[in-house]
Amino acid sequence: MSTSDFSDSDMDIDPIDEVFSEAAEHLQKIHNSIDSTDLLEIYGLYKQATCGRCNTQKPSVFNMQSRSKWCAWNDLGEMPSEEAKRLYIEKVQKLDSTWQPKQKLGDKQKSSPGWVVHSIPQRLEEADQKEHEKNAFDYIKEGNLIQLQNALSSEIMEILDENGMGLIHWAADRNAVDILKHLIENGLDVNFRDSEQQTALHYAASCGHIECIRILLNANADPSIKDADGQSCLDVADNSDICELLKS
Template sequence: MSTTDFSDSDMDIDPLDEVFSEAAGHLQTIHHSIEVTDLLEIYGLYKQATVGRCNTQKPSIFNMQNRSKWCAWNDLGEMSCAEAKCLYIEKVQKVDTNWQPKHKISNKQTSSIGWVVHSIPQRQDDTDQKEEHEKNAFDYIKEGNLVQLQKTLTSEALELLDENGMGLIHWATDRNAAEILKHLIANGADVNFRDSEQQTALHYAASCGHVECIRILLDANADPSIKDADGKSCLDAADNTDIYELLKFDLN
């Protein structure tokens, strides 16, 4: 058989791309039986594999489905497309242990891009790349490090917004860090402090479904009637009926 029997596209096909396509096709036949958390991880990996680093704006806090998908993608940071493809394939194999791809990937190719990775951190923050002396109160809240936060917290920091337009109290609530939230309030944090979109910590707690944080904030006299820049209160952001009723009861 002569070389003219093969098209250029056939000769250029990457085995990793072939298996990735197989995995994506198989996923379409089983997606209805996959847990939401797994689907979010798979979505993030697919976007990272096909597009690269997240390049879209974070959706509104009131669009929680798209916001969750955005976070799943954005949390992958600078992960290479090749590694994302490998992790995507591995994840599909985990959710359906009976599936095996028809094509094979060479050991050399998979080992060079970190195939042996069995989990993805929930969040990949810049704190992982900072030296200890470079960290501040925001970093310690992201890490959930109450001990170091107690050593570094200042009254000035309580009034700051970071590059994401969030204050310390917003980060503590976003991370569902109840003890840290209590510490911030005990040290003078304004429970009605607003982020760059005029949302309070109650907006965050309501949209994320963080009941304990909601109770802590309400006990500290947080105002559930406060509206953000779009005219929405935390009741509009309520994750479910129980949370809505909890907030509405306090409002009344």
């Protein structure tokens, strides 16, 4: 079958998907300035937009962080995916009135699917989480290398958390340079993949964390690895400088 067998309409990308991806990417730049209530709302809308109705069991009352996120998603009920995307976009615009998407709703353009950073914004963690409830993942999110060293064990070095991310993905996502070095020095596979087959290099490239990229490349991270959507870290790179670094 040749490309001529497809009409232009077959290749049109729904503009709302384009703007939704832009909004999700922009959120990563501003999430540190957003309070936890708004972040929970944003999280629920994102899950509803990308996964549909909540389809997971309610977490235990002893896991308040996961329980809060589950409730934010579950409360949206049968809301259609497109409506959730529109509300997500409106929420990001409300949180940052200076942001304007490149793609306008109502327009159509041809484009390949984009890769959206899916990690949970940093301040979504429960502010009142008790110290004895924390684990290695929590310490990475906090950037607490000392506590991580005490909590780190071979059993959790290559497991995925509730968000489908491993320790190394969180370190790259948070730009936690010292923690990333520590994980690699302790034998964590630099090419370890998350639930969407993305490596830490995907995260660092997408977020624009140059020092993390250098650390990963020096540890022989493979920039040619492709995720579940067939995209390499070069495909999701934040800018041309990062692309050049990855190529070198």
